[in-house]
Amino acid sequence: MPSPTASPSLTIRGTGSYLPRTRLTSAQVDAMRGWAPGRCRARYGIDARHVAGAEETTSFMAVEAARRALDMAGWTPSDLDLILGACGVMEQPIPSTAVLVADRLGLGGSGVAAYDVNATCLSFVQALDLAALKLAAGEARRVLVFSSDIASAGLDWDRPEAAAIFGDGAAAAVLEAGEGAILARGFETYAEGHGACVLAAGGTRVNPARGIAAGEDRFRMDGAQAFRVASRYMPAFLARLLARGGLDRGAIDCVLPHQASAQALRHAGRALRLGRDRIVDIFAQTGNQIAASIPTVLDHAVRTGRLRRGQTALLMGTSAGISLGGAVLRF
The missing domain is CATH 3.40.47.10 (Thiolase/Chalcone synthase)
Structure with missing residues (x-):
């Protein structure tokens, strides 16, 4: 067995998530597609997914999740010194979604570093790794990592094997060094x-x-x-x-x-x-x-x-x- 690698300190102080208000059930998908009742659930193993409304943008959902994570940690946005966006698909090509989230959090004039990391569905895992390195190097003290995605914006319902299984939502975590670690x-x-x-x-x-x-x-x-x-x-x-x-x-x-x-x-x-x-x-x-x-x-x-x-x-x-x-x- 290879020698264990060093374990960078990383403690998750708070987590949060957000689901859009509209819930699309598999029964509704059956009706929409003209399928027999129960087909979507039986074929794809899903009861429901959430679909973002026009006002529930990627950055809006990210901020809702971030505020819940901050509340759990007992922090405020001003406690952060790094914001990492970890979305599969950005809200817009330029500037990054992390910049939009920083502004929505009231940090538009703060100078807090904010940028995106993208590895599609694994973006959050990659951003955690980067956050751990930044904390270990002393380049950050308290970090927000968020992922927010609106899959429904790009689905093709003529290809239901993809369209039927995706849902929208956001989640976030706030991190610092401490007793936790990436093992x-x-x-x-x-x-x-x-x-x-x-x-x-x-x-x-x-x-x-x-x-x-x-x-x-x-x-x-x-x-x-x-x-x-x-x-x-x-x-x-x-x-x-x-x-x-x-x-x-x-x-x-x-x-x-x-x-x-x-x-x-x-x-x-x-x-x-x-x-x-x-x-x-x-x-x-x-x-x-x-x-x-x-x-x-x-x-x-x-x-x-x-x-x-x-x-x-x-x-x-x-x-x-x-x-x-x-x-x-x-x-």
Whole structure:
């Protein structure tokens, strides 16, 4: 077994999440698509997902989640000295979503550093890693990390295998050095799967000034390809991740997986060889919230007592790329 890596100090002082006011049930999806009653629930394993209204922008939802995390910590926005946006899809290309959130928090004239980190569905895990490095280097003292995503803005309901499982929402965590730590972390990309999850518009390759072809402004997913690539590499990835921290599976009190799909959550349990009681699964009530999934599960676990001080949690998942990522935290 490799020697355990150093464990950077990182303590989560508060978590928060936000779900849009509109709840779209699978029964409503059945009616909308002309499906037999119960088909959406049976096929995709989801009861409902939330859909953002016009006023519930990415930055609005992020601030709602951030304020709840700050309240749990007993902090105010002025206590922060770094804001990391960790969204799968930004509110706009320029400036970053973190800048918009800083302004909404009343920090527009503060000089507090604010910028985005993007690894699609694994953005929150990558931002936690960056926050730990900043704290260890003394470049930050109190950090806000948020993920906020509006999947509904880019769904193509003619491709229900993707559209039916996604939901909108936001979640956040506020961090500082302390008794907590990142015990292990890892990130691997298998670019052979880069075509499995694609949103073509929004960058420089598909230029709105020259026109956008049909479908380029909608999310495209080959779920079978994404699952094949991820499932091929995930068991060995998780073994390497735990080995880096000198950990075994029995040391994990709580698994907080990306809520990619009902099938992906079942596979996570098999890959870890852990009982379902240790895996936090809220997919049926939220769907796949892109980057917001993992921090939403984290907030759920904290607020329901599934994750308590001193316990060890594994944050893990997959993202477009195809990438695999995870972090083991002492909470």
